[in-house]
Amino acid sequence: xxxxxxxxxxxxxxxxxxxxxxxxxxxxxxxxxxxxxxxxxxxxxxxxxxxxxxxxxxxxxxxxxxxxxxxxxxxxxxxxxxxxxxxxxxxxxxxxxxxxxxxxxxxxxxxxxxxxxxxxxxxxxxxxxxxxxxxxxxxxxxxxxxxxxxxxxxxxxxxxxxxxxxxxxxxxxxxxxxxxxxxxxxxxxxxxxxxxxxxxxxxxxxxxxxxxxxxxxxxxxxxxxxxxxxxxxxxxxxxxxxxxxxxxxxxxxxxxxxxxxxxxxxxxxxxxxxxxxxxxxxxxxx
Ligand SMILES: C[S@@+](CC[C@H](N)C(=O)[O-])C[C@H]1O[C@@H](n2cnc3c(N)ncnc32)[C@H](O)[C@@H]1O
Numbered sequence: 001x002x003x004x005x006x007x008x009x010x011x012x013x014x015x016x017x018x019x020x021x022x023x024x025x026x027x028x029x030x031x032x033x034x035x036x037x038x039x040x041x042x043x044x045x046x047x048x049x050x051x052x053x054x055x056x057x058x059x060x061x062x063x064x065x066x067x068x069x070x071x072x073x074x075x076x077x078x079x080x081x082x083x084x085x086x087x088x089x090x091x092x093x094x095x096x097x098x099x100x101x102x103x104x105x106x107x108x109x110x111x112x113x114x115x116x117x118x119x120x121x122x123x124x125x126x127x128x129x130x131x132x133x134x135x136x137x138x139x140x141x142x143x144x145x146x147x148x149x150x151x152x153x154x155x156x157x158x159x160x161x162x163x164x165x166x167x168x169x170x171x172x173x174x175x176x177x178x179x180x181x182x183x184x185x186x187x188x189x190x191x192x193x194x195x196x197x198x199x200x201x202x203x204x205x206x207x208x209x210x211x212x213x214x215x216x217x218x219x220x221x222x223x224x225x226x227x228x229x230x231x232x233x234x235x236x237x238x239x240x241x242x243x244x245x246x247x248x249x250x251x252x253x254x255x256x257x258x259x260x261x262x263x264x265x266x267x268x269x270x271x272x273x274x275x276x277x278x279x280x281x282x283x284x285x286x
Pocket of ligand 1: 003031048076100211
């Protein structure tokens, strides 16, 4: 069963008009895309993902469904260029459900400590450096800083030292084992390598830089009255979204519609525990 996080809330806040243009910048399995396409037809939905395999799966999931979707393989930091290349002007609304998909986590591209695979972690496998490059090439201090700055891993120095001593590290299970040996579980429910995996994934995919670029592009992407509905999971990402929304509101260029972030209901968290840290914020361009 595939759950799209905060789906009814996203649809309600997008305030969809049939016949208008929308974008889903994180297509994933296509859950949000489908719901937006059904409500906006005959308008178009531009559905973007930098993971080509996610787009292929979404196309399969949505085959036989709404036809008013154009799939685009791109990072959302390039959203304005990608839309302009297709002759698409400003949008009536856009959404992004940030982070990593369950399919990526359960696949064999090294995203998780519980499934084995080459230590890659790139969402777009056609570009950039891999997690193995970082683990095997960064100086110990830089590796420790990366773990601390991106995931607030308090044992970053111990972990970085263990990783450097055990180079080369090639697979996700090898990484998980080295971290578990270096910092054994101390009563926490979390796997000892949880934060290490998260920090490496965020660095490989430049997640904070991507969100910052998307936030800066919002006034160029949306028409007056157009809404941005952004779902974040990581506190660093949530902070970037909140700060940008507040700034645009203060400058009189947009209205912040969610004074407090919208969170999933108890029922949603019960049915899909991965939704527990989600926060949704909405901005309307004036
Ligand atoms: C949480 S999933 C989205 C799930 C989707 N809303 C659904 O209903 O199936 C996040 C997706 O966004 C993609 N993604 C993350 N950062 C991206 C970026 N900067 N540019 C484009 N796609 C990105 C990931 O590859 C992943 O497929």
